[in-house]
Each structure stands twice: as structure tokens, then as C-alpha cells.
Amino acid sequence: MEHFPPFGAEDGLYRRMRAACAAEWEAYTWHPFVHGLSDGTLPLASFRRYLIQDYLFLIHFARAKALAVFKAESIAAMREKTEAIAAILAETTMHLRYCEGWGIPQAEVLATPESAETVSYTRYVIDRGLAGDILDLEVALAPCTVGYAEVARRIMADPRRRVDGNPYQSWIDTYAADGYQAMAQAAARRIDALGVSHGGEARFRIIAATFAEATRLESRFWQQGLDAAAGG
Template sequence: MAQGAWEDFGAEGGLFRRLRADCAKDWRAYTWHEFCRRLSDGSLPLVAFQDFLIQDYLFLIQFARAKALAVFKAESLEAMREKTESISAILAETTLHLKYCAEWGIPEATVRRTAESAETVSYTRYVIDRGLAGDILDLEVALAPCTVGYGEVALRILADPARKVQGNPYQGWIDAYAGEDYQKLARAAAARIDALGVSHGGEARFAMLAATFGEAARLEQRFWQQGLDAARP
């Protein structure tokens, strides 16, 4: 199980922590959304989780496209290789995601014929747009709230006094993001933001980068919220 606290993502004084602090209210609203709290205590309605799973599958497809753009924008051969590997991992995850959906009673045919929601479209296209308009730092800052944020969500759940472990139907999802592999991925993404902040003039561009980061956090909130809304009459 994961060690450390979410405050440890990124280096002290580094760009990632500065971005997170700049939008602290929106960041907490995202990483401790009602959807997350109800994952923690096991009270999330099944229909809300099912809706999330389908839209998350559709999200992954667009996320892979954004990672492909990151290969094009990458600042080095090493970064290109790293991003290429991440694309392969995401595409493999889509296959696993379909199996996961099936375990929750959602056939593959249902997933594939579902349209992207407005929330999914607005979030994924925003990320891609920031990458098209800017450089690799702009794109990575737009991507980071997803990658790092899910790592933080998992750690917040582990620290939640109201957390339900025994009999929690969502414990498998929690374990996946609290696990060592994902936590390493999240910390590496935060460290990459710090490094690019130094090499690509993050200080001079902070206001614009903070606006991107904050908007991505707000779009993440809406992504959670659509799941809750699906469970309401």
C-alpha cells in the first residue's frame, strides 16, 4: 500500500506545488469531491460508478491522443521514448477497462456505443488544445491534474476516518490508485512538471500555467459530478 502523503508530490518550491497551491480551493474540491468521499465510505450508488467507468474508458482514448501529442512536443529523445511507452500502457488499459466494466455488469457493446458526455469532451479537448497551442510544458501542466490528482485522491481515501474497507465494493479501484505502481507514476508526473518548469521558463509563464492547471482541476470536478448526476432521478 502507498506510503507518504499527498503534500509530498513534487519538490518543495517546485512548479507543481506552486500550481497546486495557486488553485488550492479548486484542487481540494476535485481531489476530495463528494464522488471520492462516497468511494471511500462505500456509499456511492452503483449507477454513478458505472457511468464513471464508461466515460473514463472514453476519456482514456482521448488521453492517449494527448500523450501522442506529447511525443511530438517532447524536448528530448528520452522523453519521446517515455511518452511512447505511456501511450502503449494507456491503450492496454482500455482493454483492461472493458473487462473491468464487464465485471460491473456493463457489456463491451454498451461501452462502445455510448457517446462521450459534454464533460468528457470539454475536458479532453481542453487538454489537447493546450498542447496544440503551447509547448510540452503547457501540455504536461494540462495533463498533470489527472495523473497526479488520482494519486492524491487515493491517499486522501487511505487517510479518511470515514473510510470503509471491509465490504466496500470500490476497494479494488482504491487499491489500484493507492498501489505502489500508480503512486510512482503520479510522483514522476509531478517531478516532470518541476523539471520542465526549470528548463522551459515556468517562472516567467506562471500565471498562464496556473490558469491551465486550475481549469483542468475544475474540469476534473465536473467529470466526477457527472457520475453523481447520473444517479439522481
Template sequence: MPRWETDFGAEGGLFRRLRAAAGADWAGYTWHPFVRALSDGSLSLKGFQTYLIQDYLFLIHFARAKALAVVKGESIQAMRDKAAAVLAILDETKLHLKYCAEWGLSEADVIATPESAETVSYTRWVLDRGLHGDILDLEIALIPCTVGYGEVALRILADPARKVAGNVYQSWINTYGATDYQAMARAAAARIDALGESHGGEARFAKLAADFAEAARLEQRFWQQGLDAGGGIVGNG
């Protein structure tokens, strides 16, 4: 069994059950043509730049969602953890702008770009789930992003078609394949398992599974906008 099926969440836990229930939606997200193009280096530069800009705009709302998790937190420790996560994401936005600069995108370019329809639909949906639900509803909406990127990296690293030498996207692959990111993704999946136990995940499974699958579909559309902007897969860089 591949690592990405066993590294995140406990056997029989809520995260793995949600992942299994999502089926093709989850696979379509974590092994999307955009991801495969990162792996073999065939993604167009324009496609990657489009993704980077929208990912920055996404991060802003991701921070807002984590701030909402402070409000929804089930304990003082959970509130502290989520407050720390908000600060970490805000710091990440600065790093993201520096990374964008390495790809020919100035801070002014990034900030001046409007949010795409895909970014708006995804981020507002996440906030809506948090506003109208409890901490488990909110974290189910968020978890496909956090753990999904960890799985994406593991899939790429195991891909026989991966371009190892001279892949211009190796720095991106390294970020999500790194030990610290993988540990964070495992901890996030474990938290979903714990919240499932404490917040009646079994009784609510059908709704949680629907939300998890919807987040995976929104992630697919987020990838797809990069491919569309870049004219598809047109060659390395």
C-alpha cells in the same frame, strides 16, 4: 502535514506551487463528494457505471494527448518515454473494459455510449492546450489527472469515515493507492518540476496556474456527472 501535500513534487517546485495556487479548485477535485462516496461506499452503482464508461472514453483521448506529447517532446528520451506511455494507455483501455465487465457493463455497452459533454469539454481542452502550446503547456493540462488520482487515493486511505470492510469500491481504491501508481504519480510531478526549470515556468506561472486550476475544475465536473447520473449518493452499490 498529510502525505498528499508532501509526496508529490519538491518543496518550492512548480508542481507544489501550482497545487497551492489552485486552492479550492484542487481541493474540490481531490475531495469531491464523488470521491467521498467512493471512500464510504455510498456511491450508487449507476453513478459508478456512468463514471467507468466515460473514463474509458476519456482514456482514448488521453492516449491521443500523450501521442501529441511525442511530437512536442523536448528530447529523444522524452519522445521515447511518451511513446511508451501511449502504448501503456492503449493497453489500459483493454483492462478498463475487463473491469467494466465486472460491473455489469459489456464492451458493446461501453463503446455504444456517446461521450458526455463533460468528457468532450475536458478532453478537447487538453488537446487544445497541447496543440497551441509547448510540452509544458500540454503536461500542465494532463498532470492534474495523473497526480490527482494519486492524491485522491491517499486522501481516501486516510479518511476516518472510510468503509474498510465490504466497500464495493475497494478495488478502485486499491488501483490508485498501489505502490506502482503512487510511484508513477510522484515521477509525473517531478517531471513538471523539471520542465518548469527548463521551459521558463517562473515567467509563465500565471498562465500555467490558470490552466492547472481549469483542469481541476474540469475534473470536478467529470466526477459530478457520475453523481448526477446516479441520483446523488444513495447507498452502497
């Protein structure tokens, strides 16, 4: 049972898509990798693998936002996406410093190739944006942007959460922070607005399928971390 309402409007597109893939969404937002973050038992090798691939993901996330500038429906949306690109590029620098704090030198991060999971996820998002319109792209991005905020909420509500001495608390704090939570809510509301201006019932089946596939790819992104600890 959830301890908080989902993001977005009660009758909006975001919640409809989320409900349409409830099993996949549960598997993603409460994946065993997330359990390990919550109770502090995630193997270090898993987190290290995740951190490196997450840096490589950020690069393509910035490219997807650049595509969103091109696909944007207004000047205001173009400005918003341009600011998001700058923020993501700044985040890549911070991410490299964060990796160093976990004993991963910058040279190792930059020399690591993208995993199959990273390639499949990022190229799927960009493909949906290239093939479709701004709604297709925003929907493909939503499980990442909004999903991480929900993951943090679920961890914070977890009765088994390790509060003291959890090595992953800094990661949890990043996505549980008010600023990130507000950004996720705004992203869900934007999906709702695009659902009105660009959607309609005729598109729901395709849009919902995109959201579900991006959700499954998010789960695989977590799983690669667990596979690293298992020697996979």
C-alpha cells in the same frame, strides 16, 4: 489537514500550481464522488456512468500522449511517452473487462457517446497541447495523472473509510498501489523539471490558469457520475 506531503519538490512548479488553486484542488480531490468511493456509499449508477466515460477519456488520453511525443524535448522523453501510449492502449482493454465485472457489456460502453463533461475536458487538454509546448500539455494532464494518486492517498487516510466490504476497493487499490504512486511522483517531478527548462516567472500565470481549469474539469467529471444517480 493533509496526512501526507504533496507530490513534487517543495519549491517546484507542481506544488506552486497546486497551492495557487487550493480551493479548486480541494473540491476535486475530496469531491462528494470521492467521499462515496471512500465510504462505499456511492450509488452504482454513478460509478457505472463514470466507468463508461472514463473509458472514452482514456482514448483521448492516449492521443494527448501521442501529441506529447511530438512536443517532447528529447529522445528520452519521446521514448517515455511512446511507452505510455502502449500502456494506455493496453489499459483500455483491461478497462473494458473491468466494466464487464460491473455488469456493463462492452457493446454498451462502445455505443455510449461522450458526455459534455468528457468532451470539454479532453479537448481542453489537447487544445492546450496544440496551442502550446510540452509544458502546457504536461500541466493540463497533471491534475488527472497526479491527482488520482492524491485522491487514493486521501481515501486511504480517511478515518471514515469503509475497509471491509467496500465495493469500490478495487478502484482504490489501483491508484493507491506503489506503482501508480511512484508514477505520479515522477510526473510531478517532471513538471518541476519542465518548469525550470521551459517555464519562468513570466509564464507562471498562464500555466497556473491551465492547471486550475483542468482541475475544475476534473471535478465536473466526477459530478457527472453523481448527476447520473440523480437522474440528470
